[in-house]
Amino acid sequence: MMMEYFANLEAGLQAAINNGNASPRKLYALEIARLGKRLYSGQDKVAWCGITAPFDLLNAMGVTSCFVEFIGAMLASTGTVGTFLEETDHIGYSSDACSYHRAVSGAAIKGLMPEPALLIGTTNPCSGGLAVLENLADQFHKKLFVLHIPQDESRENVAYLAGQMRDMAGFVSDLTGVSLDPERLKDVIGHTNEARAIMAEVYDLAKTAPSPLTNKELSNFGIVMALFLGTEASVTIAEAYRDEFSRRITENSVDAKNEKFRLLWIQNRIQFKNPIEKLLSDSYQATIVIDELNDITWEPIDTDNIFEGLARRSISIPFNGTIQNRVKHLQKLALEYNVDGAINPCNWGCRQGTGARGLIDEGLRAVGVPVLNLEVDCIDSRKFTEGQFRTRIEAFVEMMDSKKA
Amino acid sequence: MGKSNFIGFACAYTPLALVHAAGFTPCRVLPNVDCPDQAAQLLHDNLCPHVKRILDRAMSGNLPELEGMIFMNSCDAMRRLYDAWQIVRPDVKTIFVDLPVTASESAVAFFRDELQRVAGILETWGGTAITREKVADSIQQYNQLAESFGRLRHTVQNGGVANGPVMLQEACNMASCEVPEKAVGYLETLLAKPGIQPQEDGVPIYLFGNILPEPEAFSLFEACGARVIGEDLCTGSRLFKKIAGDTSGGTCGDILLDLAEGILSGQPCARTFDGSQPGRLARDIVAEARSRNVRGVIGYTVKFCDPYIARLPGIREALKKEGIPFLFLEGDCTMRSVEQQKTRIEAFIEMLR
Numbered sequence: 043m044m045m046e047y048f049a050n051l052e053a054g055l056q057a058a059i060n061n062g063n064a065s066p067r068k069l070y071a072l073e074i075a076r077l078g079k080r081l082y083s084g085q086d087k088v089a090w091c092g093i094t095a096p097f098d099l100l101n102a103m104g105v106t107s108c109f110v111e112f113i114g115a116m117l118a119s120t121g122t123v124g125t126f127l128e129e130t131d132h133i134g135y136s137s138d139a140c141s142y143h144r145a146v147s148g149a150a151i152k153g154l155m156p157e158p159a160l161l162i163g164t165t166n167p168c169s170g171g172l173a174v175l176e177n178l179a180d181q182f183h184k185k186l187f188v189l190h191i192p193q194d195e196s197r198e199n200v201a202y203l204a205g206q207m208r209d210m211a212g213f214v215s216d217l218t219g220v221s222l223d224p225e226r227l228k229d230v231i232g233h234t235n236e237a238r239a240i241m242a243e244v245y246d247l248a249k250t251a252p253s254p255l256t257n258k259e260l261s262n263f264g265i266v267m268a269l270f271l272g273t274e275a276s277v278t279i280a281e282a283y284r285d286e287f288s289r290r291i292t293e294n295s296v297d298a299k300n301e302k303f304r305l306l307w308i309q310n311r312i313q314f315k316n317p318i319e320k321l322l323s324d325s326y327q328a329t330i331v332i333d334e335l336n337d338i339t340w341e342p343i344d345t346d347n348i349f350e351g352l353a354r355r356s357i358s359i360p361f362n363g364t365i366q367n368r369v370k371h372l373q374k375l376a377l378e379y380n381v382d383g384a385i386n387p388c389n390w391g392c393r394q395g396t397g398a399r400g401l402i403d404e405g406l407r408a409v410g411v412p413v414l415n416l417e418v419d420c421i422d423s424r425k426f427t428e429g430q431f432r433t434r435i436e437a438f439v440e441m442m443d444s445k446k447a
Numbered sequence: 448m449g450k451s452n453f454i455g456f457a458c459a460y461t462p463l464a465l466v467h468a469a470g471f472t473p474c475r476v477l478p479n480v481d482c483p484d485q486a487a488q489l490l491h492d493n494l495c496p497h498v499k500r501i502l503d504r505a506m507s508g509n510l511p512e513l514e515g516m517i518f519m520n521s522c523d524a525m526r527r528l529y530d531a532w533q534i535v536r537p538d539v540k541t542i543f544v545d546l547p548v549t550a551s552e553s554a555v556a557f558f559r560d561e562l563q564r565v566a567g568i569l570e571t572w573g574g575t576a577i578t579r580e581k582v583a584d585s586i587q588q589y590n591q592l593a594e595s596f597g598r599l600r601h602t603v604q605n606g607g608v609a610n611g612p613v614m615l616q617e618a619c620n621m622a623s624c625e626v627p628e629k630a631v632g633y634l635e636t637l638l639a640k641p642g643i644q645p646q647e648d649g650v651p652i653y654l655f656g657n658i659l660p661e662p663e664a665f666s667l668f669e670a671c672g673a674r675v676i677g678e679d680l681c682t683g684s685r686l687f688k689k690i691a692g693d694t695s696g697g698t699c700g701d702i703l704l705d706l707a708e709g710i711l712s713g714q715p716c717a718r719t720f721d722g723s724q725p726g727r728l729a730r731d732i733v734a735e736a737r738s739r740n741v742r743g744v745i746g747y748t749v750k751f752c753d754p755y756i757a758r759l760p761g762i763r764e765a766l767k768k769e770g771i772p773f774l775f776l777e778g779d780c781t782m783r784s785v786e787q788q789k790t791r792i793e794a795f796i797e798m799l800r
Contacts, residue, residue, distance in 0.1 A: 133760040134775070138493065138751050147760075161722075165548055169522045169718060172548065173757030180726030180761060188722045190547045190554055193520065202557050209553070364543065365530035393494060393523035393753055400489035401530055 044154060047120060048078030066282035067259055073275045074266065078116065080106045081156055087218050088156050090178055092164030092171055093265065094191055094359050096207060096352040098272030102230040103211065104220050105159070108269055110174055113155065114145035115262070118313035118421040126152060127422055140391035141421035143174045150181055157182050160217045162210060166191035167361035168394040187213045191356050193363045203353035228345045230272035235342045237271060240280035242338045247287040249379050252301035253331040254290040257319035259283075261311040264335040302327035303442050306376055306411070308334050308386040308402065309395045314423035318431060326439045332379040334360065334372060365398045369405030376411045382442045384413045389420040412445070414438040451512040453624075454569070455539070457501055457528070458519040459681035460546055460710055460719075462562055464585040464690070465703075466517070467626060469566070469574030474511055475623035477660045477682070478780040482507040489531040495751040496779040497658045498528035505536045511624075515540040515572050517565070522718050522754055542568050548719055550711040559707040566703070582702045586690045586709075588627040593687040595634040596622070600684065604676040606649075607642040612665035612675055619683055620660055649674025650799045653736045656747035657681050657716065657755065663782050667789060668745075672796040677739040679732075680747070681716055688713040717754035728758050729765035736771050742799045743772040745792070750777045772799060 052075035055068050080086045086106040091097070093109045100107040117123040118141075126148030127141060133151065135144055149155045155178065163175040163186055172188070179186035187210050192199035211222045241264075248255050260283075270276035290296055305322065307330045312318065322328040339358040343351030356362075360371040376384065384406055388396040403413045414434065419425045453474040454466045466473040478500035485506045486499035504510055516539050518529040529543050544561050547554035566577040575581070599618065603611030618637060622630035652673045660682040668675055678684050692705025711719065717728055736744050744766055748755040759775060766773040774795040778784040 130760075134763050135760050136756045136777075139753060139756045143757065147757075163722065168753070170753040170757060173717070173754055176720055176722070176725045177757060177761060179722070186722035186725055188549050188551075190549070190557070192557070193543070193545050198560060202553065205553055364533075365527065366533070388491060390493060393751065394526070396491045397494045397523060397527040398530060399491045400487070401527075401534070404489070404534070 044078065045082035048075045048082060051075040052079060066279065066286050069282050070279050073270055073279060077108065077269060081108055087159040089160050089162055090158045090175060091162040092175060094164040094166045094356045095162045095189065097269050098230050098234045099207065099211065099352060101272040102227045103214050103222055105214060105218060110146045111142040111171065113149055114142035114421055115313040117145050117149060121314065123421055124424055138391060140170045141419050143170050145421055146174055147177065150178055158184055160184055160214060161186040163188040164191055166359060185217065191362055195354055195357050199357065200350050200353045203356060204349035207349045207352055227348060231343050231345055231348050233273060233277055234271045237276040237280045238338055238342060240277065240284050241267065244280060244283045244287060245336055247284065247291060248331055250291050251380065252296045252298045253329050254287040254296055257323050257330045260333060260336050264333065264337065300327050301329045303382045304329055304331045304380060306332050306379065306381040306384040308384055310420055312387055312418060312420045316426060317428065321432065321435060328439065331381065332375050337375060361394060365401045369402060372402060372406055373409045376406060376409055381411060383438065384411055385416065386413050387416045387418045387420055389418065412441060451514050453511050453513050455513045455516040458521045458525060459685045460519045460521055461517050462565065462706060462710060464582060464589050464706060465562055465566055466569065468577050468581040468585040469569035471514060471569065471574055472626050476501050476504060476510060477620065478658065479661050480504055480509055482509045489534060490527055493751050494527060495524045495749045497749045498524045500780045502528060502531050502535065505532060513539050515542065517542045517544060520545045540572060547711060549721060555704065555708045555711055558711055559704045562703045562707055579702045582706065586706060589687060590689045592622060592627040592631050593689045595631050596687050599634055599638055602642060606645040606674065609643050612669060613662040616662040616665050619686065623686060650796050651676045651741045653677040653739055653741040653744045654747060655679040655732055657752060658749050658780060659747050661782055668792065671789060671792040673792065676741060677735055679714060685714050685716065717758045726761050729762040732762055733765050733769050743774065743795060746775045748777060750779055
């Protein structure tokens with residue numbers, strides 16, 4: 043089912059691009075389809091991972107790697123997730139857990155998760171994700187390597203995590219029979235740095251008022267691009283976005299009247315088809331100019347100290363450490379992008395993200411940014427109550443409007 | 448030393464011996480204290496009641512006078528508790544201790560350095576200088592406490608003490624807010640009391656989970672006909688565990704490394720595991736149940752606990768494969784929820800008779 047889905051997606055996108063209907067989003071989606079195909083091909087050495095795993099390092103070792111939540115999001119976007127969530131109900135996996143993780147577990151029960159060669163868990167961002175990786179390792183009788191991501195970037199912590207990543211490379215090598223080629227790694231990290239620099243440009247362009255992007259264009263971008271880091275495709279995608287946004291700004295093709303409100307989207311988007319983004323743009327002229335995870339929080343990786351650079355990057359993800367780090371980052375984004383408000387989809391079951399709802403609220407209020415907390419399950423469309431969301435959004439927009447006046 | 452000598456803590460992974468070595472008294476901030484629900488102002492409803500009720504206590508001022516508070520980075524919920532604590536109780540100093548999820552060599556070394564950092568902070572909080580000898584002495588005292596608890600638990604679980612499970616939990620709660628030397632003395636007094644003819648009329652049960660500090664809960668299990676003859680709870684047997692290593696007080700070896708290894712490699716909470724042995728928690732529970740020859744297993748966790756939520760299907764499956772009946776209960780750190788489970792416990796025990 044998934045192989046067919048990704049193959050069809052790739053074919054459709056490729057045909058559209060070949061027919062002259064290319065867009066940055068299509069190039070991005072094409073790469074997702076290709077990754078999906080590789081994951082389900084049965085040919086590749088696959089690693090199921092945590093979100094902050096060093097995917098470029100794994101790419102350098104010829105391992106097709108992906109964080110498990112990607113599959114939950116894919117199942118949600120295809121509208122099939124309900125069946126898989128029900129599977130987890132049957133085995134007593136509480137519906138209080140994160141639906142990303144329940145969906146993945148359901149997919150594994152139904153035989154829809156490709157058998158990995160190995161698994162790489164990460165302690166950041168959450169306990170639930172790590173637990174699911176342990177379960178998958180148990181189910182597939184495969185080995186799991188755990189990266190303990192320390193809480194801050196002290197010299198000792200960086201050295202500790204860099205050491206773990208070196209051990210991880212040895213672990214991967216032992217299980218795949220592929221050694222890490224230092225020259226290949228340097229090339230891969232070169233691509234990482236190149237993509238990083240261009241992505242930073244993309245995010246900078248998004249700060250322009252009116253913003254050159256539409257509400258959908260950069261959804262899930264930062265978190266998914268991590269999977270492509272180290273590849274030429276990541277550079278191509280980032281370039282396409284940069285060039286398109288630059289063109290729109292240069293040609294004044296964005297009507298300022300269509301951007302009455304500028305919004306910050308906290309954490310992840312809602313993954314199933316829903317009318318919120320369209321409602322915001324069409325009914326309220328509200329543009330999501332920045333997503334929390336669409337930011338570069340790490341320095342270019344020094345090719346003479348690659349593992350230390352990778353370690354710093356994993357530690358720098360705003361979900362890591364105390365909530366003060368995360369709030370500080372959100373405040374920075376709110377000010378840099380000059381937002382009027384923020385939307386926080388409080389994914390039911392997300393302890394690390396949603397758990398801090400009140401603290402985030404307080405932190406953004408301190409810089410004059412109101413927050414709309416939406417009680418939602420970002421994966422399970424069956425729980426989506428559109429009418430209530432419309433009412434809440436309408437009230438939020440009215441409040442932002444009166445504040446502007 | 449400042450206004451009090453209590454250092455609060457909320458997790459069984461807390462290095463109690465280190466706190467004690469600094470001249471402080473570790474004091475577990477338990478959630479089972481009645482105070483108004485206010486935590487939702489800062490924390491989402493989907494966070495575990497353990498942390499929410501501790502935050503309720505902090506917000507209500509319903510805490511002993513604390514010199515400081517130690518938070519372990521044991522799970523997402525505990526991290527969020529630390530975050531919220533900074534806002535509601537800035538007057539209470541805090542330490543946030545990073546806690547690896549595995550006991551690998553590098554993880555133990557990292558945790559050892561965290562303990563070194565904690566020691567330094569405790570000294571700045573007015574604690575006495577922490578020397579190797581002092582840490583070794585404190586570990587020995589906690590080992591003695593673990594040993595005394597082991598004997599008391601054995602006696603209670605064999606039915607040799609009237610109202611034993613309730614008394615055992617009360618003793619555990621008391622010891623979690625007392626220096627080990629006093630706690631050992633108290634336990635020895637209990638052990639010296641004349642026992643009763645062992646009662647074996649209850650159905651033998653193995654109990655695992657996390658937060659269940661209410662002595663009344665154990666009374667309820669008894670009233671329902673269950674006899675808990677083995678237990679693995681973080682408010683119970685996981686709290687005081689023996690630390691191996693050279694605790695002689697000599698100058699050899701790295702005592703903090705021993706302490707780090709001892710804490711990380713003890714009987715684990717679901718949040719700690721070994722990547723090379725995935726699913727081990729389920730196998731351990733089966734092994735414990737088998738070795739104690741119990742007729743059933745009860746799991747009790749607080750709601751919204753991700754580390755247990757994710758592992759429960761595997762535990763359920765492993766017990767089912769072995770033909771061991773299993774009852775799972777979720778609570779909210781109040782006796783209200785335990786009472787609601789009474790019918791289920793009774794039915795489960797009835798089924799096992």
